[in-house]
Amino acid sequence: MLVLCGNAARHMIKPGIVYHVKNPCTLKNKNKKFLSIFWQHNLKAWVMAVFFIEWFHQCFISEVREYLEKEGLTLKVLLITNNAPGHPQSISTKDENVQVVFLSPNTTLLLQPLNQGTIRCTRSSR
16 A cells, blocks of 8 residues: 655655565565655555554654745644545644544545546656
8 A cells, every 4th residue: 555645836745655564575674764655564555543643643744844844834734635444533633733634425536636646746657
C-alpha cells in the first residue's frame, strides 16, 4: 500500500509504504528510518487505524512543520482525507492549528480525477 500526501503548491510529504514483510531481502541490514519513505508493515499490507495514526503523528505533522518553517509560514494545517476504514474519525492533535476533515462516504470516486495527477507525478517515466 502506498500513501501519498501533498499540497496545492505541489509539495509532497514523504511517501508512506505499508508492506507485507517487516524485513525484505533488499532492505536487510538497512535502517528504515533513513529511507526516503515512511516504512510500516503488516501481513496484509493494509492501512489500519494504528498505522494511520502513527503516520499522522510521526510523519505528516513533522514534515508539515518543517515545510512551513522553511517557507516562513505559520502552522495552519488542514488534512483532507477519504473516509476509509483505516482512517479513524477519532484522530486528534494537541495543536488547534492542525485539523483533519474526512470526505463524505462515496465521494472518492467523484474526486478520482484529483488522484490521477498525483499518480502521474509519482510514476517513473517509461
